[in-house]
Amino acid sequence: MQYERLWAPWRLGYVQGEKGEADEAIDGLIFLPEADPKCFLCRCVADPDDRKRHVVQRGPLTITVLNRYPYNNGHLLIAPRRHCGRLDQLSTEEHSELMQRVTQMVGGLERVLKPAGFNIGLNLGEVAGAGLPGHFHWHVVPRWSGDCNFMSALAGVRVIPQSLDALWELLTGHLAGPQT
Numbered sequence: 001m002q003y004e005r006l007w008a009p010w011r012l013g014y015v016q017g018e019k020g021e022a023d024e025a026i027d028g029l030i031f032l033p034e035a036d037p038k039c040f041l042c043r044c045v046a047d048p049d050d051r052k053r054h055v056v057q058r059g060p061l062t063i064t065v066l067n068r069y070p071y072n073n074g075h076l077l078i079a080p081r082r083h084c085g086r087l088d089q090l091s092t093e094e095h096s097e098l099m100q101r102v103t104q105m106v107g108g109l110e111r112v113l114k115p116a117g118f119n120i121g122l123n124l125g126e127v128a129g130a131g132l133p134g135h136f137h138w139h140v141v142p143r144w145s146g147d148c149n150f151m152s153a154l155a156g157v158r159v160i161p162q163s164l165d166a167l168w169e170l171l172t173g174h175l176a177g178p179q180t
Contacts, residue, residue, distance in 0.1 A: 061097045065077050083134060
């Protein structure tokens with residue numbers, strides 16, 4: 001029997017339980033007044049280097065980033081730019097732009113990656129699974145028939161077939177355009 005190697009090096013930090021960039025130097029970044037410098041989404045908002053942060057799109061009130069530890073290829077996080085942990089803290093404008101961005105990203109992912117479906121949702125609070133309870137975000141996860149494999153069940157590992165950098169290039173190239 002011949003075995004095929006599945007290479008997903010960006011998952012190692014997640015599997016080993018690394019916390020990400022919470023201790024990263026924040027010198028030179030300009031944060032919004034209510035931002036938390038330890039919040040990775042607030043750092044994405046503050047850092048103009050979209051490639052480094054895997055920011056796919058910035059709107060006036062929202063930010064869309066690739067999930068650093070994706071459930072599936074194309075897994076996006078769509079969040080208000082403002083550090084906000086609750087739906088009832090959103091302005092009408094923020095809520096509207098978030099829903100517009102979710103709709104836009106689903107359409108963009110359909111064109112670029114051609115998934116068979118999507119899981120879309122958010123986790124509010126730690127007991128609901130929010131890994132970042134202070135800055136809520138929508139998850140947009142493309143799905144394909146048969147995309148769940150034995151690696152998840154046996155090893156607690158997901159195999160993603162495309163690097164974040166390659167996906168960032170693909171999505172930013174296709175999603176460039178007017179931002180409402």
